[in-house]
Amino acid sequence: MARARKAAQTQSKLQMILFGEEGTGKSTLALQLAYFKRPDGKPFRVLYIDNENGSIDDFIGGLEADGINTENIYIVYTQSLGETREYINKVKNKEDFHVLDDEGNETDEIVLDGDGEPFRADAIVVDGTTILNLTTKQALVELSKKRNGVKAKKKELIGDEKLVAIENAGLELRDYQTINFKGQDLILxxxxxxxxxxxxARETDEKVSVKGDDGKITSVATGRKIPDGFKQMNYNVKTVVRMYINEDNNFCAYISKDRTGVHDKETVEDLSLVDWQVIIDRTKDKKEFSVKNDLTKAVDIEQDIYTKEVMGKVGEPVDSIDENSAENQTTELLDKISAVMKSLNPVGKTKAKEALSAEDLPIKPTEMKKITDIKTLERVLEVISKI
Known part of the structure; x- marks a missing residue:
């Protein structure tokens, strides 16, 4: 169900992705959330979901030495996307956390914070989305094996033929769509x-598909580094930081996007996350607001609306249903994007280009026409429609 409000400044939230190679300081920087203060001056309570299994264990002593009460940090170890989202939902619904036994089962004991109150996270760290992406893919590969097993049975394959049919199972197009959906759903x-x-997230080379003179499509690196994980998960966050070590062996960070305005399009040596405390302080007297609906609920709503459209007002199916192919959807989105851009005045067009550039989205029509990813085009349309 849609929510709405009148335009007014609300409490600002830190929404950030840190990515880079191993050992560039991502986990250490993320753990600096423990130094943050709430609007009432009390320390942050941090839910640290460790998908890398032990990425911060050696840093806890340093926090204690700095006077941080580590009772305000609750660490969960899991490589499961589903379990990660369960803990996020506990935060969303303000549920109690229960102490886990050695087998990972919940006990009756409730997790308490440094004040002896039920733990309510002010901040969440998901440390290792690359691992979550990997386990999600592997789970779908196993599902694909089961699909091929069913197909092999129908074809009455036996012996090596059956074995090869099952073990050669890989991800299908719909599997990649599912993975991208899950990644976007996690961020939302x-x-x-x-x-x-x-x-x-770890980092990887950005690659684009290029058609050669011989008509073959090849994948070519652009020279740009991007998060290695769920596709396009950096689009929705406010702040994107790439961590790296320079030639002088100094820890550096390039902030490619920062909607909070603390750092933007700049390189900083020995970056401190506490630089962003200012966004909390400057809006601490404002009303808190969170959009509760997520992508899964939106799909359910769209399915319900679509069903009503297909069935008609009296419950009778319509005469025909337009089954858009991916190509048709792409063409339709490009037409909508073109129409919106043409409707803008010169000032509006400049603002639209700046907004697209801020999210590393294509600006030129020729660049957009090369894009086949529907979600990217949908994001372009969403951005320029707000101008």
Whole structure:
């Protein structure tokens, strides 16, 4: 169900992705959320979801030495996307956390914070979305094996033929769509949970598909580094930071996007996350607001609307249903984008280009026509429609 409000400034939330190679300081920087203060001056309570299994264990002593009460940090170890989202939903619904036994089962004991109150996270760290992406893919590969097993049975394959049919199973197009959906849903879950959040990822080379003179499509590196994980998860966050070590062996960070305005399009040596405390302080007297609906609920709503459209007002199916192919959807989105851009005045067009550039989205029509990813085009349309 849609929510709405009159335009007014609300409490600002830190929504950040840190990415880079191993050992560039991502986990250490994310853990600096423990130094943050709430609007009432009390320390942040941090839910640290460790998908890398032990990425911060060696840093806890340093926090204690700095006077941080580590009772305000609750660490969960899991490589499961589903379990990660369960904990995010606990934060969203303000549920109690229960102490886990050695087998990972919940006990009756409730997790308490440094004040002895039930733990309520002010901030969440998801440290290792690259791992979550990997386990999600592997789960779908196993599902694909089961699909091929069913197909092999129908074809009455036996012996090596059956074995090869099953073991050669790979991800299908719909599987990649599912993975992208899950990644976007994770970020939107975090955005709607009411807490500040930082997610981390390893890095990889950005690649684009290029058609050669011989007509073959090849993947070519652009020279740009991007988060290695769920596709396009950096689009929705407010702040994107790439961590790296320079030639002088100094820890550096390039902030490619920062809607909060603390750092933007700049390189900083020995970056401190506490630089962003200012966004909390300057809006602490404002009303808190979180959009609760997420992507999964939106799909359910669209399915319901679509069903009503197909069935008609009296419950009778319509005469024909337009089954858009991916190509048709792409063409339709490009037409909508073109129409919106043409409707803008010169000032509006400049603002639209700036907004697209801020999210590393294509600006030129020729660049957009090369894009086949529907979600990217949908994001372009969403951005320029707000101008």
């Amino acid at each position: 879950d975090l955005m709607s949970c009411g807490a500040h959040f930082v997610v981390t």
